Amino acid sequence: MPKGQPEHVPEDGLTTRQRRHRPLVMVHTGPGKGKSTAAFGLATRGWSQGWDIGVFQFVKSAKWRIGEEKALRTLGESDEGGTVSWNKMGEGWSWIQRSGTEQDHAADAAEGWAQIKRDLAAETYRLYVLDEFTYPMKWGWVDVDDVVRTLRERPGTQHVVITGRDADERLREAADLVTEMGKEKHPMDAGQKGQRGIEW
Amino acid sequence: MPKGQPEHVPEDGLTTRQRRHRPLVMVHTGPGKGKSTAAFGLATRGWSQGWDIGVFQFVKSAKWRIGEEKALRTLGESDEGGTVSWNKMGEGWSWIQRSGTEQDHAADAAEGWAQIKRDLAAETYRLYVLDEFTYPMKWGWVDVDDVVRTLRERPGTQHVVITGRDADERLREAADLVTEMGKEKHPMDAGQKGQRGIEW
Numbered sequence: 001m002p003k004g005q006p007e008h009v010p011e012d013g014l015t016t017r018q019r020r021h022r023p024l025v026m027v028h029t030g031p032g033k034g035k036s037t038a039a040f041g042l043a044t045r046g047w048s049q050g051w052d053i054g055v056f057q058f059v060k061s062a063k064w065r066i067g068e069e070k071a072l073r074t075l076g077e078s079d080e081g082g083t084v085s086w087n088k089m090g091e092g093w094s095w096i097q098r099s100g101t102e103q104d105h106a107a108d109a110a111e112g113w114a115q116i117k118r119d120l121a122a123e124t125y126r127l128y129v130l131d132e133f134t135y136p137m138k139w140g141w142v143d144v145d146d147v148v149r150t151l152r153e154r155p156g157t158q159h160v161v162i163t164g165r166d167a168d169e170r171l172r173e174a175a176d177l178v179t180e181m182g183k184e185k186h187p188m189d190a191g192q193k194g195q196r197g198i199e200w
Numbered sequence: 201m202p203k204g205q206p207e208h209v210p211e212d213g214l215t216t217r218q219r220r221h222r223p224l225v226m227v228h229t230g231p232g233k234g235k236s237t238a239a240f241g242l243a244t245r246g247w248s249q250g251w252d253i254g255v256f257q258f259v260k261s262a263k264w265r266i267g268e269e270k271a272l273r274t275l276g277e278s279d280e281g282g283t284v285s286w287n288k289m290g291e292g293w294s295w296i297q298r299s300g301t302e303q304d305h306a307a308d309a310a311e312g313w314a315q316i317k318r319d320l321a322a323e324t325y326r327l328y329v330l331d332e333f334t335y336p337m338k339w340g341w342v343d344v345d346d347v348v349r350t351l352r353e354r355p356g357t358q359h360v361v362i363t364g365r366d367a368d369e370r371l372r373e374a375a376d377l378v379t380e381m382g383k384e385k386h387p388m389d390a391g392q393k394g395q396r397g398i399e400w
Binding site: 080112 | 238241242266
């Protein structure tokens with residue numbers, strides 16, 4: 001993609017340099033493939049800049065994203081870039097102390113978001129990947145207004161990317177960048193299931 | 201994204217297993233961001249499966265994709281997955297022996313495609329990332345019919361992903377998966393240029 005020039009310069013009181021390094025909220029939504037992949041691509045580029053990356057996966061699955069997880073963990077341990085912290089709701093957030101084996105997904109999601117709020121306040125990471133985070137918002141497990149307010153008021157230079165279908169309109173408005181992934185043609189339509197290495 | 205089930209089973213004489221492991225041609229096109237990022241995500245997942253990856257970048261740029269290049273090279277050298285071969289037209293394909301410093305982009309592109317044909321015939325890689333390869337086709341430097349025929353007749357189980365805007369209709373028809381990246385909202389519209397770690 002050719003690098004563009006802004007069509008106009010806004011009267012926002014910022015210098016070009018300040019505007020260029022403004023921390024971003026990015027939303028990857030829509031019915032098509034590639035929402036999470038694009039977010040992990042961002043994480044990869046951030047890692048290469050030495051950024052510390054915090055990944056939070058909000059939908060439980062044993063198989064999904066294992067390729068990206070293995071890759072980003074390998075990168076985080078390589079001393080070639082930043083660190084990588086990978087947190088999976090499906091395996092229990094590491095900071096939850098819960099007795100027994102009961103699973104309460106709504107409580108898990110709320111606790112995950114509470115941890116992210118603490119990390120944002122402490123400026124723990126430079127880039128946050130909140131994978132499939134639109135779903136707990138859609139299901140009412142996490143309050144959208146609280147998310148928007150927290151993102152708007154976050155300190156420092158922390159980038160946040162949120163993935164998942166059906167992003168709330170308030171979240172879209174609060175975002176600096178919204179990418180809608182469209183679906184055109186898929187092997188599934190020809191009776192083919194997903195395959196290892198391609199889909200996960 | 202939830203994992204789907206095929207809506208129907210085609211009468212193509214293949215078993216489910218054969219269909220599942222059918223080698224794919226994938227095209228990431230459209231005006232939006234994320235075409236190359238999605239391709240490098242595929243490469244990352246393939247690497248985690250132990251696949252040997254061949255990347256061919258068809259548009260010269262000193263800055264683009266340096267994050268992905270550093271990451272995939274680091275992964276390829278980690279012994280945790282497959283190998284990674286990264287070829288940049290902008291720096292001269294490594295297999296070109298050319299005198300002096302003259303640059304002929306059309307000849308470079310044709311030679312790059314000739315090498316890919318040799319690699320496909322030899323089954324050198326399990327996944328090929330042909331980044332920005334739609335442009336040499338669009339500009340007439342590489343023959344689209346030759347590309348489609350070569351892809352259709354390639355041996356073994358070799359996946360190919362091609363990125364870039366304005367994919368030719370013949371290429372779209374030959375592909376198993378076409379993802380159209382759409383643009384919804386971008387910081388550029390608010391007068392912000394791309395920034396390191398986010399865009400490249």
